Amino acid sequence: MSGQGVWLRARERLRRFPELLAGCRDQAVAYGRCVAATTTGHAELQKDVCRKEFEALKQCFMQAAKTTMK
């Protein structure tokens, strides 16, 4: 990757993350609970254990990103 423009654009996108995340509170809570549950119970945390919840969060997130795009 070359040029400063890439970094600036990437940072700009990242700066919007908090507000987009705020719009997906339910999905975030569901995902967080799923992961937190694995730390206490007998289930071990492995890859994709909470994949369903994460996909839901990601969908919501990308939807929010599309609708608020300039």
Add this chain to the structure above:
Amino acid sequence: MSAAALLRGPGSLLLRASSGCWCRRFWAASGKTAPAASPGSGARSPFDRQLKRKQKNWAALQPEPAKYDYLREEVGGRVADRVFDITRTFPLALDVGCGSGYIAQYLNKETVEKLFQVDMAENALKNTMETEIPTVSVVADEEFLPFKEDTFDLVVSSLRFVLIISLKFNIHQVLKPDGVFIGAMFGGETLYELRCSLQLAELEREGGFSPHVSPFTDVTDLGHLLGRAGFNTLTVDTDEIQVNYPGMFEIMEDLKGMGESNCSWNRKPILHRETMLAAAAIYQEMYGSNDGSVPATFEIYYMIGWKFQESQARPAQRGSATVSFGDLAKINALISRKK
């Protein structure tokens, strides 16, 4: 949280005040990892100091760098308190890793007559804050202080990782006999919420994890390190500052603004956006409070060490006590009897 306990960093003898990653420019962390596990004299630093210098310079050039100063100001004030606790006037003092002079702004001319401020990032020195003490600012590598031995009556340092490496060969050397060193650094619990959230997210999303938060020294190791560096009469105490943020991304942004991004050799250069998103959700759920804010913990160790001189008070020999602790209640009688 058993998984979180397992995931707590090795708590080894490395130290550094640092923080979450977020891809700054990645200077290819060339395979020279080997985080030095021992603080011995030949140990190579586990941190990329060139990168740290660039990060500090970058942070100092941002618009409104003072916005990120809140933590350093607080710790600088507490270090200055400890300087005041020592009822002496120090003719010549040194501040290693001064930043914009967080400690100096709280000190006064009666306590410190002249102050040298050293920092490796020249841009940070351009933002120095006002202080009534005559000051000289020096841009120098904190590991190679350009001063003669036995120069300073007081050396202070606040939240600089290079401290431990420097302690023996530099700070102890430039101190005069009966000089004192007062330092503050980040402790093992610092940013544990961030560390755990990132680790859990990476495990769940990617199947493995790598360190994104630098390892910190254990408080027990600190005493040994200071002792081996040659300091006497050590005092170490710990403090915890908890700062609340709206969310994980704001924490990472503030850490970057403070110039505290990760710079250890074994850092992973990339943090995927999905992992960050997952970590933010986990952070919120595991540590968030009712109003939606999340806390970030900064554990600070304060250390005071003295350079040996004949006239210093020394701990008495074991078994030479003349009164017992059990007589503490009768202390008034004991004192008047002695008179």
